[in-house]
Amino acid sequence: MSTPTLIGVPALSGRYTARLIQFGEAPEVLVPLLRRIWTDTFGRDTDAMAAALLARNWRSLAVNPRHRRWDRQPLVPGLGYPAGNDTMRQGSLREDLDGFLEWMYLLHPDQGRLVVYEATVHGRWLRHSVHHLDPVEDLFVTAPALNEGGSEMTVCTVCGAVDEIDHVEVPSMAGYGYDTATSCTRCGSSVATDPMFGARLVRKPWPPHDPTTGDATGSTG
Template structure:
């Protein structure tokens, strides 16, 4: 069963340019695939990757697409199977979704970041998640539970705290979307987001610097 998905590039004030992937995937599948395409096919050149994605609509994306007898176009090496139709889409996050779409993936070129939106039952785009194309840039990551049977854990990549996360979300002053702040309650590292300027990551020193003089409180004797 197909999962109609848009993939494209974010622009100013919530606008975007995108192409259709007829057989898209949810973020658990497509985010790792896009990271691999970014690394293996485009050598981490986000602009080149965006231009290639916007050159076609797509049946599906793949790192090593194989020719198929029913395809009318040859596969694009390192990227996927282009579709026959050729319609570039321009829209805004505040507009109705329109059509049978499930996901929207937008590249933020200057930040090497991918933001994922999910279509709601009310036909609106709702921010689902944000991902750096280089996983090393992520402040918080999700990992399987230690026992393999419990819920996934959210881990701070600065201090290693597990599920010690505080999250606040409020309607954005930009007039659309939400401003968010997610922080580690152990080390104080945080990531703040807004729909206009994207992410701002603050990594606190860890372990904390010990006082160099005086007692444990840092007071000189």
């Protein structure tokens, strides 16, 4: 099924320059793929990756594309399957959408970040998540504001949630210092600290596993 998606870079005043991916994917699929392309194809050179993605429109992205009999355009090794339409799209995050697009991924080469936007049912772009191309070991990281003069963001490195963090701090039962618990309200990943045992980090699976019922044979009774 087609998932029309934009891939590009931000411009000034909330604008962007992007190319179309005819068969895009949701973040849980496309973000890991873009990270692999960034590492395997471009050796972590974000500027080179952005330039290559903006060089043409795409049918789909792939690290190891293989020729198919219906492909009319030469494959691009390490990137994917190009499309024939060569129109560059320039738009605004405040634009009205026509219902055709579903996702937009904007690379920030100077920050090594990927910001994902989702098209809402009201035909507007809504920031969905922020992802570091090189995920750090810390569960939560502070990222610069997207807009000049804005406040910094706290980003969950598991699911990419922005400012969806719950923090609790209470006097420690150890009798000194404080116990803290910081958790992501989207995926449930958390880090807890206390003065006696230090930090305990829990990374929850993302995307979450589908619930299952019954045993391995399919029986529920």
